[in-house]
Every structure is written in C-alpha cells, then in structure tokens.
Amino acid sequence: MKLVRYGKAGEEKPGLIDDEGNLRDLSKKVKDITGDTLDAKTLKMLRELNPKKLKKVEGKQRFGPCVGNIGKFLCIGLNYSDHAAETGAAIPEHPILFFKANSAVQGANDPVYLPRNSKKGDWEVELGVVIGRKCKYVTKEKALNYVAGYCVVNDVSEREFQTELTGQWTKGKSCDTFGPTGPWLVTKDEVKDPQSLDMWLDVNGKRMQTGSTKTMIFTVAEIIEHLSQLMTLHPGDVISTGTPPGVGLGMKPKPVFLKEGDVMELGIEGLGQQKQKVRRDK
Structure with a gap:
C-alpha cells in the first residue's frame, strides 16, 4: 500500500x-x-x-512529505561500506547518529534552497524507515515488527556547515528544505527485504550515485535495536539510514557541489522517485 x-x-x-x-x-x-x-x-x-x-483525485497534485507531524528525524552517518571508503573514513563501531530538524522536511518534488552562505551543497539518496509502534529496548530479531513502512529521503547536506563550522553535523543537515521525504510511504508488507533495494541519484541527468542497501554496515533492524536502547522511538518517527557512494564530496579529482539551477532526481527500488530543482535562498 x-x-x-x-x-x-x-x-x-x-x-x-x-x-x-x-x-x-x-x-x-x-x-x-x-x-x-x-x-x-x-x-x-x-x-x-x-x-x-474511494474518490479519484483528478489532475496533477503536489505530494507533501509522506508522513505528517514527524516526531523525530534521526539520521545515520557513514552507514555504507563503499561510501565510507570513498570519503576515507573508518568503518564506525556503532551507528553514527545525528538529527535533522523537522523544519527541513518537505515534499519529494519541492525545490531545494541553498542557504545564503552555502558553498558546498551536496546530495544523498537514502532509505527512510517510518516507525509504526512505540519502540524501546527491542532486539534486532523483533525490530522490523515496529516498522510501519519505508520511503525515499534525500539527505541534502551543506558540507562546510557540517564539517567546518564548530559544532555537530546537524548544522549542515538541518537547513530549510534539506529533507525531501516521499513521494509516498510504502507499507512494510510490500517490502520483502529492506536490505536488498537498489538506489540511485542523478544530477542534471548524470548518474552520480548507484548503490544498494545490501552494503549497509548496520542493517535497518540493527539500527532500530541500537536507537531503541538510547531513546524511545514513537510512531511517526523517521530514520534515514545512510547513503551509498557517489556524493559530491567524494568526487575525484575534486569535489562537486550543488549550484542554483541544478536538478536532482533520485529513487529507490519499489519506493518511488523524487525530483528537486536547486534554488538559492535570498
């Protein structure tokens, strides 16, 4: 569904x-x-x-975030072995956690606005996991029972804000419009294996990211188990589970970053596609 x-x-x-x-x-x-x-x-x-x-809705419609009133937007960093390799980062011993502000959440095809001082905007196609039941101290064997469904997330990032401003990654992850979520929530009964989904992202028609959830360091179940030991997860919480290789920061011989007018298109097998035009905040 x-x-x-x-x-x-x-x-x-x-x-x-x-x-x-x-x-x-x-x-x-x-x-x-x-x-x-x-x-x-x-x-x-x-x-x-x-x-x-049910009433059929005619005409072209805007799709908003597939989950309204998101409680917590939790994100896992460096969770793909091939992405960690491209950035030269060590494989983490435990899931790296940061938060994305709820004010960053927007519809799948809404424009993405680079902040006034942004110089290093970047893209990240990610599998979003939506919690459906109150979840605390669960084991990985039972963790998926607490999932309502899955969606596509573009974890848009500003790398200078993320790594060069004193503080946490959240600074570069929480800018307005940096959390396109959707276009729809696919209930878990339609996703046989969240660890076997192909994913991709193009910028201006050029393929930048090609990956699969198979290369996750920590599986969806392991992530939920870990987070539920730290905090209670509630229905409507969203977990963005990391990105495969091909981000702008990892491009060789030098990084490539977003600029006004760029178009990002991305998708995950069975979960739909997104398309965002990049604009600059005034």
Whole structure:
C-alpha cells in the first residue's frame, strides 16, 4: 500500500495510490497520514478498503512529505561500506547518529534552497524507515515488527556547515528544505527485504550515485535495536539510514557541489522517485 499526503504545503490531505497508479482520497477514512494513523489496526483497515470506491483525485497534485507531524528525524552517518571508503573514513563501531530538524522536511518534488552562505551543497539518496509502534529496548530479531513502512529521503547536506563550522553535523543537515521525504510511504508488507533495494541519484541527468542497501554496515533492524536502547522511538518517527557512494564530496579529482539551477532526481527500488530543482535562498 502506498500512502500519500497531497495538496498545498500545510494543507495536505491523506490519500493512497491504487494499483493503476491513480490517486485516491482518504479524507473520509483518516484525518492525515501521521504517527496517529500508522498503528496496525488503522493500516489493516486501510489495506482492506476497495480503492475503486474511494474518490479519484483528478489532475496533477503536489505530494507533501509522506508522513505528517514527524516526531523525530534521526539520521545515520557513514552507514555504507563503499561510501565510507570513498570519503576515507573508518568503518564506525556503532551507528553514527545525528538529527535533522523537522523544519527541513518537505515534499519529494519541492525545490531545494541553498542557504545564503552555502558553498558546498551536496546530495544523498537514502532509505527512510517510518516507525509504526512505540519502540524501546527491542532486539534486532523483533525490530522490523515496529516498522510501519519505508520511503525515499534525500539527505541534502551543506558540507562546510557540517564539517567546518564548530559544532555537530546537524548544522549542515538541518537547513530549510534539506529533507525531501516521499513521494509516498510504502507499507512494510510490500517490502520483502529492506536490505536488498537498489538506489540511485542523478544530477542534471548524470548518474552520480548507484548503490544498494545490501552494503549497509548496520542493517535497518540493527539500527532500530541500537536507537531503541538510547531513546524511545514513537510512531511517526523517521530514520534515514545512510547513503551509498557517489556524493559530491567524494568526487575525484575534486569535489562537486550543488549550484542554483541544478536538478536532482533520485529513487529507490519499489519506493518511488523524487525530483528537486536547486534554488538559492535570498
């Protein structure tokens, strides 16, 4: 099941994508797609609906973030062995954790704005994991039982802010518009193995990232286990699980960074695609 939030920013309505690719309205069934509607009972109710009896939404629609009112946006750094190699970083002993501000979250195809002083904007296609049940002190064997679904995330980064300003990585990860999420949330029953998904990202039509979740250092289950020992995960929390090689920072012979007018296109097998035009904040 593919769940979406469509409409103007801040006024999104809940919907689903049927088997023919049509957008169907869910407003009479749920108020929104949030942590409050990702419990097993509600998802079962939605799954049992006959999409053809739901109102078909005509015309081209904007898709907002596929999860509304995200509680925590947790991100895992250097979680692909081939990405760590391209940056010359050591393989971490434990998952590297940083947060992305909720104010960075936006729709999958909304423009990305580089901050006024940005010089080193970068791209990162990532698998997003959406929590569906309150989760604390779980084991990796049971961790996936707490997942509502998966989505595409572009962990847009500003490398100077991230590594050259005194402080934490969060500075370079939390700029406004740096968290395109969606276009839809694919429920976990449609993702047989989150550790076997191909992923890619193009900039201006040129393939920059080609990878697979197979090369994750820490699996989705291991990440959830680790985080749940540190804090309670709640329904609607999103975990962005790291990126494969091909980021601008790792380009040889010298890094390549985003500039105004660039277009990023990215996707993950079975989870949909995103497209963002890069603009500069005034």
